[in-house]
Amino acid sequence: MELLGLLKLLFILVVLGLTVSSLIGYSSRRRRSAKALSEVREQGGAIRRLSETERRALPPVYDPAKPKRPLAVESDDVFLLEGAYSRHGLESNGTSTWHDIIGGVEVFLPYDADLFLAEHNRAEVVFAGKMAVVVGLNQEFDLPGAQERDQRRNTADQQWQDGARGALQDVFVDNDEDDGGDSDRGKEKDEEEAARKRRVDIYAQRDETVAEIEARRGRGVGLLPGLLLTLAFIGLGIATARTSVLAMSLWSGAAVLLTVWALWLFWRRWRPGPPQKVNTVTGTLNLTPLLFDESNNRVTVAATLGDKLTFSLPEHWRPHVSYEDGQRLEMDLRVDDYSVVNYNRQLSLDEEIRRFPPAYWGRHFTMALVAGVALLAALMLSRAPWADLMLAWNAMSGGGYVEAREASDLLAAPPGPGTMVDLSGSGRCQVRASMGDWLYPRVHCDWIRWGGDTSALPRVEVDELTDALFADEVVKTRRDPYVEMMVKLYGRDPGQAPLVVSNPRDLIELVDSACGSRQQLACASLRDTIVEHLRVALPERPTDWRTLREEVVGYDGEKPLQAVIGRSQLGLVKRRLRAVGRERAEQAVPDLGRQIHENEKGGVLVHMIGDPGLTPASMTDIQLWRRFAELTTPGSAAPFSAKGMLVHRGEDDSGAPILVVDVTRQLDWPWRSLLLTFWILLCAVLLPVHVWLAVQQYRARRRREADLARLHGWARSS
Structure with a gap:
């Protein structure tokens, strides 16, 4: 425990050290940025004044560390800032704060200025608080043009959301003016071709079909029902450990409710839920190289429809779809995430699912796994599952105890395992070897010989x-x-x-x-x-x-x-x-103990289990010797009572019946056995059912993959 506490303390100190180090580094970078900003203000002169058009186009400026407090531009003086671009930040509790840096100075990048960043940047900035606001970048970005692009981008987004028929609004527009009749016809043709490649047309908008909704949402792997069922079994485990009827009732009631909820969630009829919007679009496929792998001469490309839509194919289509730059495509795309549901009228999720319904074997595997682990836990908690089942049956069927007050009653009609018995009379504790070794005999009062012949017992006395x-x-x-x-x-x-x-x-x-x-x-x-x-x-x-x-x-x-x-x-x-x-x-x-044991004959041997109070007490050898003398004295039988369930019946070497009675299993407290019985039976039903269904669904999934391969003419992967 001391080592564990030391490790916890060490872990906390390491986390605190890393946190403090990160905060110090973050604060140091911000101080360096503020110092660099002061140097630019002092050493650099204004190169021009901010125009009225630029002032109107300038959006609200915010410090990333204080996003709710807008910053005011200090003046219309525009300064020049040059340097490489970098960024730094801080992440904590799922939130992140990032700062953009150019030439060591923290900058605010309005609109889409980040698209115009280069390895070395030449930026025109104005100052707001401890930040420089970029109003021009690399002679490509300016505020009026960025504002227009932002407006066109909003128009295009709204058109995409509404599914308005027609060409999708271009965000980037070439504003170069014609130079009259001297324009080059070849250049015009190139521009027309480029415009054609950028163009994306929306033909129509529709709702997802039920099959497409299922392809998007699926049926899951049964995590929520599995979690609820796990909580139910935990509740049952806690209930079995309670000794209060109220506490046991509350925990077992909660477990039953969780079980019903889990099974209802698992077996209820699937509902597709609200459909998403799907746009039917056409355009030219453009492939943009991103990465070249020299080891295997492979080029990673980004596929876009026109210059506007980056789409994603279903995972099982990707190995079988070949892209060709400049190819004309017609696709159905979900509005929210640009995922493809129909590719060029050749591949259709709706057709696949309607013809070959998906098989969800993972859901059944989850339930089978939970049931299997829970069954093992129940078997470990129950010393004898069959005895719990018998006690539950006796309690529910109104059974009673078989009473016996004389050993002869049991000899005439010995009860069978699973019978509730109430035995009382006078008997003798038995001498037995400890772990089968007669060098260490022990007097066991959890073993009682009831009746029997004592004439052959040696008369043991401690010598003077x-x-x-x-x-x-x-x-x-x-x-x-x-x-x-x-x-x-x-x-x-x-x-x-x-x-x-x-x-x-x-x-x-x-x-x-x-x-x-x-x-x-x-x-x-x-x-x-x-x-x-x-x-x-x-x-x-x-x-x-x-x-x-x-x-x-x-x-x-x-x-x-x-x-x-x-x-x-x-x-x-x-x-x-x-x-x-x-x-x-x-x-x-040792010899005395063996002699006593070998000469014990007849009667009924009653072995009581489950009660820690019956564990043989530790004795010295002289105490054992004196105890042997007491046991072999005529009339040494003492009263005993064994009330519980008979869990085993056998015979000793003399032919006397052995009755093993579990005294912890009582009809007046059957609740633990009832809960364990419910637990075991529930697992015994869930486990084989879901294992069988998981196997069947897995086979169905393999058959579906083969059917899809035949439908589309794909070579099925092994």
């Missing part, structure tokens, strides 16, 4: 020696006032004075009996600890275990033999004693 090693009084100690007084005289806390051990002989004999001649680590550590820390009242202090044992056992003095030991050392000795006891228990427990 091992029990003594774990006893709190294994080392009998008492406080001695004399010792405490001596400690106090030395300036120490009398509460930390050593204790008197009253049974050193019993302790030595216990250790000798438990360990004997064994040299295991636990016994060796215990002997060394006693030799080091137990101060026995002997003439000489023993230095090894053998000497200590012989002198303590052979002691025949009149007074009872005593010893002293420090309080912390006493705890260490007891820990060493328990370590030896654990070693003995570790050796005995």
Whole structure:
């Protein structure tokens, strides 16, 4: 988590750094532009005055950074500005601001001045605020001519929108005057030919046909129904995790509504929607080279009808249409986007779709994909889908529990899987191997043997020696006032004075009996600890275990033999004693557990699943040994209750029936299973249906491609 937080912080710092860097660069460029503008004002002189015609033709001037505030022209003085063209800007939150630069000065390009830009520009400008307004450019652009072109462009746009019959208005008009009878007839013919190539005629305007609307809009790939269905499954998943009836009802209700909405959107009858306008036009095809690829000697060209209309063909027509410069064409173009619906009376979208309806396999693939992922999610949420189905069926059909209070009731007529059962009685927890390994036996109270023969069970008891090693009084100690007084005289806390051990002989004999001649680590550590820390009242202090044992056992003095030991050392000795006891228990427990398990016979074995509270508790070996002793004591059966669904029935090695009961599946709370059942059944219906339809529609699409290839005489691409 700390690494993730650090990465997030680093990402935020990088984004902030890039943002600040961009803002600094943007501000720096604007400052340089303002400085260059000041230099032009100071160093350059006015070359002329702005004419009245130019002033009337000048449109409103705006700063791109403040587009809502118009700028006023400062004076009619016209200055000369020369240099290369460039532009810079800033993009943020989907909006962009761009600034045009000529010779380092920010300029405002009115009308279509950008069409007359060159590598090196010579511009005539007037000043408005911190910008230079271009009024003339490269001796080709001027304000009166640009205003006229703008008016003609508006007229042409309106004519195109209205579909007015006749030649489409020219935007660029040659205003060169004739030089009388001396004009060159060849030049006139060239001009007439050029005018013919530029000419585009509108014959008629009509509405799109239904087929053309479908070609434009299509049916989509079912993203909206798929999204709604995904949200519905998410709602079902949230509902299954709720424990409140109200919350579950709200989430499941929302999921059902989303499901109905998604299916309605998917299967509702398709409506074409409002048609767009289509213009029938004729003109000459002009090809303009744009790019030459030297690697394969290919030239990329732009195809226009006349000099006015840049059209676009349907994607599946493009590989099969050959352009020829100067070719006379008749086309039906959509008014809004200049897309072709009928090409030279040879290719027609309307005819294609009416004869060969499109096949939309992607819509079904989307729904199948959503249903498949949702089905996997439902199967992962449900531990046993068939059990959820059975619980839902029992809840909806009004089924009840099969009750049993004696094991004999189940032996006579054992219920089958899927049955709701209510079992109660007295049974014994079972000893089972952990992960199949009898080195680690465990007492499982989620496994109950109900009834059965207990005569063969071994009578387990913890031996006295091992029990003594774990006893709190294994080392009998008492406080001695004399010792405490001596400690106090030395300036120490009398509460930390050593204790008197009253049974050193019993302790030595216990250790000798438990360990004997064994040299295991636990016994060796215990002997060394006693030799080091137990101060026995002997003439000489023993230095090894053998000497200590012989002198303590052979002691025949009149007074009872005593010893002293420090309080912390006493705890260490007891820990060493328990370590030896654990070693003995570790050796005995696996065999005892196996013997108990193998001698359990008869009755009914009930296994309860689903309840975390039934998980076997972790026990030490001595605790297990004592628990084994309790389980093998006559009359050790304890009350139990298993209420839920029977999910499995089998037999153990003795032939006793095994009933596996899922205690989490209850008739008084069937809602989770009902929701999962609805979820799984819905996916089980949607998935195969849409997979089959997707395959059929994909095949239909391939057949349609072949039919179109035969219709137009195309070589079908593989």
